[in-house]
Amino acid sequence: MPPPGNAAGQERGLQGLDLHRAYPQLFTRSEADLVTSLQGAAATVRPRHKLVQAGVPVTACSYLLEGFAGRYRADHQGRRQLLGLLIPGDFIDLPTWRLGHSDHEIVALAPARVCALPHAAISDLRQDAPDLYDKLWQVTLLDAAIERYWTFRNGRLTGRARIASLFAEALVRQYARGLCGLNGCPLPISQTDLAEACGMTPVHANRMLGELRQEQVCLFLDGRVEVMDLAGLFRQAQFDWDYLYLPPEISERLAEIARGEAAPVPQGWARQAAARRVRRL
Amino acid sequence: MPPPGNAAGQERGLQGLDLHRAYPQLFTRSEADLVTSLQGAAATVRPRHKLVQAGVPVTACSYLLEGFAGRYRADHQGRRQLLGLLIPGDFIDLPTWRLGHSDHEIVALAPARVCALPHAAISDLRQDAPDLYDKLWQVTLLDAAIERYWTFRNGRLTGRARIASLFAEALVRQYARGLCGLNGCPLPISQTDLAEACGMTPVHANRMLGELRQEQVCLFLDGRVEVMDLAGLFRQAQFDWDYLYLPPEISERLAEIARGEAAPVPQGWARQAAARRVRRL
DNA sequence: CGCGGAGTTGAACGCATTCAAGTCTTGTGG
């Protein structure tokens, strides 16, 4: 069973603002094309550069075509907590359409390509395509559901489970967009970023990664997650994907795997990487 | 400077669905009245009873008139993590209007009065009052901002700061609705609920409450938070209220207090309670 | 060649959990 989305399925991101690709269960091809026609110029952003500054009024929303970004808030000592992970196909700050500014910072975690969608263009949609306009509301609700899950993850799971859960989320969300298979996914962020996402220190994140590696669950190397045992990853993470509101065929595929049926075989790349890894340690 | 909202200002909750009272910066009186005219019958719910069950399709949204409720998700061992606190004036599950069901459970934490707002009624608003309809979207975004802050709180603050931060949020949100002054607020939940909100054990929550009490910051007793030193509470919590998108006059009032100007004097009740407490220990 | 960032590992410390035993209050039934 091939991953959904277009046949290529493994490129780095999206060519343009494509809501049908990002939310196939939500936007029709023609609805997505209408939004695409409204997009502004694309721009490239370097890692560690801010995409959105908290408190600053904006007149356009950004959309992530390629690369990865993170929402975050820092405490008074400057220590950051990541609040959400943005993957290709996500709106970066759609809520600013109604709120006018963001309450948190958003930073590129990897080289990113973004494009703009002016608030004025969204405004026109309200009259011209009310159903489509409603679906943009729905997108903000889907993002909120994901962000809510982060509270659960960091509040009730142990360190290793938090890492596993974040990997599971990154994999499944990208898989649902046809951006990867089920053997692994891009995640070009540092161990420090990972630690800031999971509410722990980089040192501890490193140790938990070592445990997951030794238990043959997954490895995090060269900006990718390679999954050796997806059912095991889900188990370690106590992972539930209900909060992602996935299309039924994706949910069912994941359920099969969690039950231990039709486990995907680790591919060459992972094997080689594991071997390299073991040799070096 | 008196608290905003109606003059009484200190009753237990709202008489009916009143969006002007809940979001004075957002809904005009007449907009709020229009929504009120659409509300269904009110109902009373006992503590510990579920208001919303995850995954079950619903055809109406609920609105919390009085009492307190909590969003939560449980792990595989049944341990709960609260994901949000609902106070009088909050929509309980407005996102179900677009998503059809909730991804998390919602439970009454105290005796609650709720009323319904049928999805069909919201649907009509899209045509009849598009600006109002947009503001409902905005309400879901405000809720999302609060829930996002919970990730920060539990991820980057120490135990004591988490408790203080939650108290600060409960106080400020109720104050902004004229449901309390700045000396304290209702919070009729158990220490176990508090612990589940802050991602810690009940035992530890209890100890942190003891520290806050001994340091003369606040006390949590008989279902209320009594604040003896609001600036101190904000400091302990590293509290920032930007994420609440408050009306300017409220923000400015809070900023004054945080700067140490015009600190509100603790009132008789708190003094008495503190005395009682000390006597008993 | 030297520098800095990312990753890795060890050891000591400490915050929070866990287990346990209490108190106090409330509600229920004899």
Place this chain on the structure above:
DNA sequence: CCACAAGACTTGAATGCGTTCAACTCCGCG
């Protein structure tokens, strides 16, 4: 009216998960 059970709260002591501090390797880059 009292006995009793159940739940919320409190406190102590032992344990352990995660942090902190520190040293070191690896690698890309000027």
